Amino acid sequence: MGSDHSHSARPAPPRVRRILVATVVPLFVATVVAAVVLWPRDGAPENGGGANLPRHHGTVTRVVTEPCPPSTNPEGTPSSGPCGTVDVLLEDGPRADRQVSTPVPAGPGAPRVDVGDDVVLVELTDPTDPTISTWNIAEHQRGTPLVWLVVVFAAAIVAFGRWRGLAALAGLAASFAILLTFVLPAIGAGRSPLLVAVVGAALIMFVVLYLTHGVTAQTSVAVLGTLGSLVLTGVLATIATAATHLTGFGSEDATTLSMFQADVDLRGLLLAGIIIGSLGVLDDVTVTQAATVTELANANPGLSRRQLYRAATRVGRAHIASTVNTIVLAYAGASLPLLLLLTADSRPIGQILTSEFLAQEIVRSAVATLGLIAAVPLTTGLAAVVTAAGSTATTDAPPPRPRADRAEALAALSSPPSDRADRPDPQRNTPPSTATIGWPEPNRSTDTAW
Secondary structure (H helix, E strand, O other), X not given: OHHHHHOOOOOOOHHHHHHHHHHHHHHHHHHHXXXXXXXXXXXXOOOOOOOOOOEEEEEEEEEEEEOOOEOOOOOOOEOOOOEEEEEEEEOOOOOOOOEEEEXXXXXXXXXXXXXXXXXXXXXXXXXXXXXXXXXXXXXXXXXXXXXXXXXXXXXXXXXXXXXXXXXXXXXXXXXXXXXXXXXXXXXXXXXXXXXXXXXXXXXXXXXXXXXXXXXXXXXXXXXHHHHHHHHHHHHHHHHHHHHOOOOOOOOHHHHHHHHHOXXXXXXXXXXXXXXXHHHHHHHHHHHHXXXXXXXXXXXXXXXXXXXXXXXXXXXXHHHHHHHHHHHHHHHHHHOHHHHHHHHOOOOOHXXXXXXXXXXXXXXXXXHHHHHHHHHHHHHHHHHHHHHHOOOOOOOOOOOOOOHHHHHHHHHHHHOOHHHOOOOOOOOOOOOHHHOOOOOOOOXXXXXXXX
């Protein structure tokens, strides 16, 4: 897989490879040791999140709606929501193939059912008489549509990316495995959320980057750039949350979690979310910058370290300009109910912006953006040093012209002026019009002028 990802790149000199190995391997070993130390050994703690009610699958066979009776309040207004009964044919459990009757789901967030819908039922047993039970529709069955969506998703990635797409799917599976088997259980077991997030993000980074892009010097540069940016993001997130006095209780989910697990550090959980959320965009930026430097060096081996750095940084500026908008819109899309709630708030805009639930979203976006900005010069500088290590053009001086070019120039000067432009190149066997074509100025900016 590594050869597929790096066949066009010049191999790094042995000395550079030894330096990268001596840097990356200890960091990987330290990450694995930290993961082993933080790994939860006692299992997830018991929580009081409610009774484990029996759940069964069924198919709706009939829906009967009727006017709602007056409520018991003094005004005598009708109850909210639809009223009636739903007949459901059970598909599993000891009562399979039996029809049960349930009330029409009502209330905020209740599912809307129709004949033929596959639903999930919850059985409620009367504690005084276990032989009496009632049924309620909890939600729709979503297993089959989700499976088909995942199949189409995986097929599209493999069809377009081929072996690299298959490696990307393996990396995605590894990311979820690390999150579900290490990060979440460790935080639930009372470990420091910030420390667990840093170690878990580093572990994901090592596995995903090398699995997807191959074990190459270019990937190692991206790994070092990502790791340095992650550490910086964690430091900035700690400073920002402390300066803004965030407690982590800025969402209803965090408040609910504190009721079930009182020992969870919600402020640390907020920091962990910032770090893990930044990882997905950080590795995109670092891999792009490392690949950009490599391609520039392959296209013009005469570029020096500084020229490679300047040219790749211009690409990074354009990338960051679009990524910043991506981060803000991603957080806004995930918080649309929150933003809609703000429009109905009668408080002054200053109080709304400085409230806990909105301030933490501002901190998320700002810290993630600062980490991305730092990733560009860090990764580009490392990539320029590694890529130019095997080249003779390590200074800003232009590369020396070959002896053949000097002989051609002397021959051209000795020929009559009238036929210089019409004479083809005898050594290169190219048309005369290409004799003046060369590389553009090495410091010329590719940024579009306003």
